[in-house]
Amino acid sequence: MRNKFKFLFVLLLIVALAFTACKQVEEPVVEEPVVAEEPAVEEETVVEEPAEVEEPAEEEAVVEEPAEEEVVEEVAAGPYDDIVPAQNIVFWHQHSGAREESLQEIVATFNETNEWGITVTAENQGGYGDIFNKMLPILNTADVPDIVVAYQNQTATYQLADSMTDLNPLVSSAKWGLTDEEIADFFPGFYNQDVFPTFDSQRLGFPPNRSMEVMYYNMDWIEELGFDGPPTTPAEFKEMACAATANPFSGATAEGSMGYKLSIDASRFASWTFAFGGDVFDYDNDEYSYNSDAAVEAMNFLQDLFNEGCAQLVTESYGDQTDFGNGTLLFTVGSSSGIPYYESAVADGAAFDFSVAAIPHTTPEPVMNIYGASVSVPKSTPERELAAWLFIKYYTSTEVQAKWAIASNYFPVRLSVAEGLGDYFIENPIYKAAFDMLEYGVGEP
Structure with a gap:
């Protein structure tokens, strides 16, 4: 570009000189008596004519044209761009019953329709703790599953051995990743929950669903006791x-x-702890903290309930859910994803009206704990990692998310899916009550 300007400058200078030369030549022609000035007329043809024919400068400009086209910035190839995805991968999960059936349907459809010929085998490996214990001894070996369900704290533990795949290159890949529009469609709080500042902001998981801690309450019993509605403090x-x-x-x-x-x-x-205005993570010191003022205040409050004989510990798995369904327990706190199980417990038990509300809080507005296991990709081979990502991308697509949200009763992770749940909200008012509290949600560290 600099050569272009140089050429234009020279060209203008030449034209100016030529114009000046022409003016000098015309003056002798007007003053006819001054014949001695004739040689100046000959100088007209000799003086700047050759300079006007500086055609090479024109050629220099033409040569520059291709250079301008070459300046177009090319997108660097990603680390997976030349990889062919593996054909067979394994997905370890904890889903059972109707949820597992729905997940298997999703997997089957992917296996039948994906253009790469990938076959996913989804295997129930027990609960979250079972999966965690099975993962620890096989990290960084060929025996790891290609996709594994894990909470963020579990994934962080795995990554202490540098055993998990950073999904950032895959998510941002021009060939395999998500568009800006697709990324914008995810709830920001859900989407960012698997980015780990303690591991250089690597994305060590991806959210297929989320749920929230809510308070379940027996509406009929509260009315019998003479109260107008659920507690807020x-x-x-x-x-x-x-x-x-x-x-x-x-x-x-x-x-x-x-x-x-x-x-x-x-x-x-x-x-x-959130309900009392605190947190369980000290972001200034980058560590978990369980002895903050809010945490201590919350635990003292619960201890007081026990001392007054108004609260007990749950002594068997889902015992609080069973007691709630039988009408012998007024309040429980648990995941919103448990709504279908509470509905079954109540239908099989005392058959009363119940709903969910925010956990009573000292803050001006509720502070709801949003959490959920994500799907992570253990390190293996580029081929296996890419195939795993392609299934995760499908699993979290709009169409599949709509099916999964209804089948699992989890919250969808995409805004466009939530907007299309109108009929489901009408049919499931308790789910709607929980969903409406998402605006008060914070991610569990």
């Missing part, structure tokens, strides 16, 4: 829990009466 929660303990529900199908049962769980601890 810890003080109201305690008042109602203690009232329920002293006044059994008239429709109960089993003996006993209790206000609240607490299960020992990391998410439960986080949920109550």
Whole structure:
């Protein structure tokens, strides 16, 4: 470009000189008596004519044209661009019952329709803890599954051995990844939850679904106790829990009466800490913290409930769900994904009206704990990693997400899917009540 300007400058200079020369030549012609000036006329043909024929400068400009086209910035090839995806991969998950059936249908459709000939085998490997324990001894070996369900803390543990694939290159790949429009369609809080600052902001998982900690409550029992609605503050929660303990529900199908049962769980601890305005992670020092003022206040509150005889610990798996369904337990706190199971427990038990609400809080607005296991890709070979990503991309696509949200009762991770759930919301008002609280959600660290 600089040569172009140089050429134009020279060209203009030449024209100016030529124009000046022409003016000098015309003056002698006008003054006829001055014959001695004739030689100047000859100079007209000699002076700047050759300079005007500096055609090579024109050629220089022509040569520059292709150079301008070459300046177009090319997108660098990604690390997986030349890879052919593996043909057979394995997916370890925890889903059972109707959810597993729906997942197998999704997998079967992918196997039949994907253009690369990839076959995914989805295997139930037990619960989250079972999968975690099976993963630890096989990290960085050929025996790892290609896709594994894992909570963020589990994935972080795996990555201490540098054993997980950073999905950022795949997500951003011009050939295999997501468009800007597709990325914008994900709920930001869900989408960013698998990016780990402690591991150089690597994306060590991808969200296929999310759920939220909610408070389940027996609407009929609350009305019997003389209250207008569910509690919104810890003080109201305690008042109602203690009232329920002293006044059994008239429709109960089993003996006993209790206000609240607490299960020992990391998410439960986080949920109550959030409700008291705190967090379980110290972002300034990049470490988990369980002794903040809010955490201590929340635990003291729960301890007081136990001391008053208005709360107990859950002593068997899903025992609080069973007691709630029988009408012997007023409140439980658990995942919104458990709504179908609560519906079954209530239908098989005391058959009362129930719903979900925010965990009672000291903050001006609710602070809801959003969490969920993601799907991660253990390190293996580029071919296996690429095939795993292509299934994950399909699994989280709009069409599949719509089916999965309805089948699993999890929250979808894409905005466009949520917008199309109108009929499902009408048919499932409790799910809608939970969904409406997403605006108050924060991601569990």
